Amino acid sequence: MIKQIAVLPGDGIGPEVTGEAVQLLEEVGIQFGHTFHFQYADIGGCALDKTGTPLPEETLQLCRESDAILLGAVGGPKWDHGPGEKRPEAGLLGLRKELQLYANLRPVIVFPALANASSLKAEVLEGVDLMIIRELTGGLYFGQPRGRKQTDQGLAVVDTLYYTEAEIERVLRKAFEIARVRKKHLVSVDKANVLDSSRLWRETADRIGKEYPDVKLEHMLVDNAAMQLVRKPSQFDTVVTENMFGDILSDEAAMLSGSLGMLPSASLSEDGPGLYEPVHGSAPDIAGQNLANPLATFLSVAMMLKYSFHLEKEAQAVEQAIRKVLDDGYRTRDLAQEGEPALSTTEMGEKVRAYL
């Protein structure tokens, strides 16, 4: 199989972790007989510095022409004070919108070798294996109107939570499809006791749910979901929710695993290229020091192999290699207990390739 992959290293530790991920993909190619072509482009703060925009047209063009996109991270204190459209994050949001990457998949896996790093009790983490599907191109993130205005009551500000029924439908359908190949249990999270958008969301879930009689659909209010994720995370299998709720809940759930350095994500569109990126940010404090944990990016590569290229065996080989490396006690600095020795980014990269 021959595939074109757009690599957007971005800011901070982005170049380091994507660098290792590219090498891992090359190793996968060698071992399984595939050819991956990599082409690089700028996004985020580095793109702002070079071109004045966080999402240059040629980056977008490259992504459109690729089979999948690998992204490192965007952002950093250097660019934190610009106006909205001159921030690194605007590049990421623009990419999501332009490519219609409407379904953000955020698996939460607890690696037994790392369970002690979690702030939750071991017995609470038992059996945790959940997938959050967050709507990624609608809601408060993109709705119009937004901004400040003068009113009779003085200065005021507005953001708009807007969804078309079609947008709600497609992400719910995706969630049902995913729940179907998991444990067939879908929790749809909303705030239907307050929001009109949530009431349409809930009705739509009930309607689409009829097409998936084998999947058990449950509704949960977002405040209750925030509680239940801490109280008993093992009750969840597949979770679907709108953009802002998903941002909050998926990061809350990320903490179950105890280490943000381990969490991958995939952002999928109807039929264009998918975007794969680690959940952790650009970590400017450790950038350029060969300290970053590349495993979240490696797990994102596994998701790419699975969701964009349908290479199940290869995806499992990557996950297996990571598991074994952890079981054998290898840790990057963020995972190591005090006093334990730690591998650098490049050493961890080599290790995983060797275990593949």
Place this chain on the structure above:
Amino acid sequence: MIKQIAVLPGDGIGPEVTGEAVQLLEEVGIQFGHTFHFQYADIGGCALDKTGTPLPEETLQLCRESDAILLGAVGGPKWDHGPGEKRPEAGLLGLRKELQLYANLRPVIVFPALANASSLKAEVLEGVDLMIIRELTGGLYFGQPRGRKQTDQGLAVVDTLYYTEAEIERVLRKAFEIARVRKKHLVSVDKANVLDSSRLWRETADRIGKEYPDVKLEHMLVDNAAMQLVRKPSQFDTVVTENMFGDILSDEAAMLSGSLGMLPSASLSEDGPGLYEPVHGSAPDIAGQNLANPLATFLSVAMMLKYSFHLEKEAQAVEQAIRKVLDDGYRTRDLAQEGEPALSTTEMGEKVRAYL
């Protein structure tokens, strides 16, 4: 001191827990030489059944004329399928808005006697004592326009996140005041990398912060806050945020304590009566069975004594009594370990009065 208290028992277990709370207040009155007058009114589902509206005009009138309001809980499956304005929750939202109860205070206390009930590790809970201040009368809960409409893209739906600068300012000022009498550390939570409303929120916090140079102000993104509450809750002292974020984060934080049955809340206005209610809902499954835990309502009474009546000593006496009852091993059913004996609602009420 003579005070008028409006009691709104509401639905489910509301009448049972407020019943005990009224008796507790009477006992406080006897011991400390105060007179509390109680007047009752309907709200929520029971009001809907009797009058067709979840917030009858006479309830509102009574609240306006009182010095403080004690509320049980609203809602239940019976009323879950009505339209927005015919739901029990609409009564609560209406009361908040009409009385301009803009500052919702949600303390999270971990009782050592109950720490084992939490899903978090004991060492993570050490030193946890935080207060979340949630804006309660603005944002997505009340913004206009809202509702469905037909568009070129088919059916669509909108909710509006709207704040005036003045609304943001008053809740921030309240938060600084509260932080000042706590550990002088205020975390303001927003989503300033995406939302225009959050950017105004953050600027306003910085501006108001100059009036409180003794309080350390920190900004945190809501997704990160959702993580940090699980990862290291003891890093927080006072937290302030907008309505929807506050709904989610305060319920997430509630789980730290391990038992929703223990969490009080206060909702304050500029100079009208405050509203005090337990965080737990109406728990229809155990309603009317003398099983409910009244301690969250008792702790809400303590907040009333403190925030509305400035009776510090009396508030502390109530909290002390609860602590002692717990230390001596008394539990309601929700707190008891398997096999442990449990007190009924009325027995727990008697116990706390006896310990006062």
